[in-house]
Amino acid sequence: MSTKKFIIQKIIQLILALLFVTAITFILMRLSPIDAAEAYARRSFRVSTEEIEIIREQMGLKKPLVIQYTNWLKDALRLDFGKSLVNNRDVFTEIVGAGKITGLIVLLSTVIQAVGALIIGGITYLTRHNLIGKALRFLAIAAISIPAFYLATAFIDIAAVKWGLIGVAGNTGLMRYFPAALCLAVGGIAFFGQLIEKAIDQAMNEDSILYARCRGLSERYIVVRYAVPQAVISIIPTFMQMMGMCMAGSAIVENIFSLPGLGYLIIESLIDRDLPIIFATVLYLAFALVLFNILADIVQRILLKEQKEGMVKF
Amino acid sequence: MKKLKFVIPILVVVFCSLGFMLAPNNPYAMDAAHKFASFSADYPFGTDQYGRCEFSRILYGGQVTLGIVVVGAAIVLLIGTVIGLFLGRMSTGKSLLFNSLLDAVTAIPPLAYLIIFVGIWGNSIPTMLVALTVSLILRMIKLSKTQTEIELGKAYVLCAISSGASKMRILFVHVLPNMIRSLIHFLCLSCAEMIMSISAFSFIGLNLGDDVIDWGSMLQESRTVYSVRSSLLYFPILFIFICTLAFNLIARQMEGGEENA
Numbered sequence: 001m002s003t004k005k006f007i008i009q010k011i012i013q014l015i016l017a018l019l020f021v022t023a024i025t026f027i028l029m030r031l032s033p034i035d036a037a038e039a040y041a042r043r044s045f046r047v048s049t050e051e052i053e054i055i056r057e058q059m060g061l062k063k064p065l066v067i068q069y070t071n072w073l074k075d076a077l078r079l080d081f082g083k084s085l086v087n088n089r090d091v092f093t094e095i096v097g098a099g100k101i102t103g104l105i106v107l108l109s110t111v112i113q114a115v116g117a118l119i120i121g122g123i124t125y126l127t128r129h130n131l132i133g134k135a136l137r138f139l140a141i142a143a144i145s146i147p148a149f150y151l152a153t154a155f156i157d158i159a160a161v162k163w164g165l166i167g168v169a170g171n172t173g174l175m176r177y178f179p180a181a182l183c184l185a186v187g188g189i190a191f192f193g194q195l196i197e198k199a200i201d202q203a204m205n206e207d208s209i210l211y212a213r214c215r216g217l218s219e220r221y222i223v224v225r226y227a228v229p230q231a232v233i234s235i236i237p238t239f240m241q242m243m244g245m246c247m248a249g250s251a252i253v254e255n256i257f258s259l260p261g262l263g264y265l266i267i268e269s270l271i272d273r274d275l276p277i278i279f280a281t282v283l284y285l286a287f288a289l290v291l292f293n294i295l296a297d298i299v300q301r302i303l304l305k306e307q308k309e310g311m312v313k314f
Numbered sequence: 315m316k317k318l319k320f321v322i323p324i325l326v327v328v329f330c331s332l333g334f335m336l337a338p339n340n341p342y343a344m345d346a347a348h349k350f351a352s353f354s355a356d357y358p359f360g361t362d363q364y365g366r367c368e369f370s371r372i373l374y375g376g377q378v379t380l381g382i383v384v385v386g387a388a389i390v391l392l393i394g395t396v397i398g399l400f401l402g403r404m405s406t407g408k409s410l411l412f413n414s415l416l417d418a419v420t421a422i423p424p425l426a427y428l429i430i431f432v433g434i435w436g437n438s439i440p441t442m443l444v445a446l447t448v449s450l451i452l453r454m455i456k457l458s459k460t461q462t463e464i465e466l467g468k469a470y471v472l473c474a475i476s477s478g479a480s481k482m483r484i485l486f487v488h489v490l491p492n493m494i495r496s497l498i499h500f501l502c503l504s505c506a507e508m509i510m511s512i513s514a515f516s517f518i519g520l521n522l523g524d525d526v527i528d529w530g531s532m533l534q535e536s537r538t539v540y541s542v543r544s545s546l547l548y549f550p551i552l553f554i555f556i557c558t559l560a561f562n563l564i565a566r567q568m569e570g571g572e573e574n575a
Binding site: 014147148249 | 421432510511540555
């Protein structure tokens with residue numbers, strides 16, 4: 001596939017994904033048993049039927065769905081997502097603010113996952129023949145099976161409330177997001193640890209490693225110097241996809257730690273039926289997810305190309 | 315030994331999803347006289363803050379949580395695989411648009427779909443089932459389609475065609491058995507993720523309905539009485555953990571078996 005065709009395909013993919021997700025949101029909203037205008041009226045204590053009708057007219061909910069959708073799309077292209085129905089704030093600024101927090105959590109969590117997975121993967125490989133390696137492998141599967149939301153509550157119950165180590169509300173700066181990022185990372189560390197171990201194992205069977213052995217280098221040196229870099233490169237695409245997953249996963253952890261990130265915003269607005277925020281957050285989330293996916297594809301393509309030309313150097 | 319590793323997780327899942335038939339007490343029956351009862355023959359796991367039998371509630375909760383996952387997974391496996399098979403067969407005109415659409419739709423993780431569905435329709439068992447099926451079936455179709463395309467390029471298909479096998483026979487008798495392992499592998503990993511997601515939603519307050527017992531809402535309720543009786547918190551989490559672990563282990567067996575075969 002030529003580079004040009006590749007780029008076009010990725011752009012089409014991005015646009016299609018955004019259209020699909022926003023369209024689904026509109027359709028689901030229409031099919032929803034809870035009426036947005038009614039919910040809005042209830043909140044401002046105006047509950048007579050005529051008043052609900054007037055609000056419905058104002059919100060443009062009486063127009064056909066397709067027209068509502070295209071109107072929204074037109075505004076969205078100008079980054080105008082309207083104002084929140086709850087507190088009348090500009091949706092775009094709300095989302096950018098929340099996006100920063102989620103971004104920070106995801107970024108922090110990614111760093112923890114990368115470092116943790118490397119260490120765990122390396123140790124598992126070096127100890128693969130003895131009991132420690134076996135135990136680590138089982139621990140990895142067990143760690144994947146523990147829900148992040150439980151880790152988060154356990155963390156609050158034990159570390160914050162019982163030991164009084166970290167005030168959940170009081171911290172500022174990065175430390176405020178660290179617990180959430182850590183809880184989010186545990187599953188990832190275990191998962192990527194396993195992947196790295198497998199990738200190291202694969203890399204150790206290559207000819208270049210045989211040559212290194214012939215040079216009389218020690219096994220541990222070979223693993224660290226030659227096999228690990230190769231293994232890391234091979235899992236980079238999967239790792240980048242995971243960053244997208246983390247964004248969705250952080251929705252739940254954010255709620256437990258009460259961090260005002262995207263996930264918190266989306267669940268809050270869903271409970272309040274705050275249409276403009278719902279549509280915009282869904283769009284933002286989808287955009288981020290697809291972008292990470294596409295980045296992963298691009299990286300994979302570059303790696304494949306370099307491998308073909310025999311240019312991967314460490 | 316090999317078989318045992320496979321059978322035990324399946325038994326665990328079956329027990330947790332059908333265990334409600336063995337429940338010793340009515341999970342809804344409140345009994346103010348027996349609040350926070352400790353373990354006994356009548357109440358194997360004790361009782362909660364309303365005097366309800368914890369063991370029966372766990373079993374009924376398993377029926378809901380695992381029921382959604384297992385039913386959803388079965389629908390996804392049946393429909394998704396068949397659609398994928400046919401799409402893979404027809405993909406001679408590999409249209410850029412169609413592939414991009416499938417790629418685009420599957421680029422969004424199942425959890426994001428769950429958030430959208432649950433948020434807009436409110437959480438309930440049917441919503442959860444629909445959301446889970448929709449989010450997984452798209453991925454299943456993609457996986458099954460790609461696998462079919464790979465398998466159709468292999469030599470044994472050529473042999474089958476030359477010995478006069480019909481299109482249907484090639485797809486269902488020759489191709490399907492060769493890819494079923496990776497499909498189930500994917501499905502088991504998804505099931506594990508789904509158990510956690512479903513519990514997570516009820517846990518953060520979007521519960522499945524007022525009278526529905528599930529592990530997530532049990533966790534949430536028991537958290538309020540954590541200081542009085544912490545074991546109430548540990549039972550639901552233990553069962554969530556065991557079931558997720560079971561699915562992960564099945565997935566691992568599916569993956570490992572492929573190499574040994």
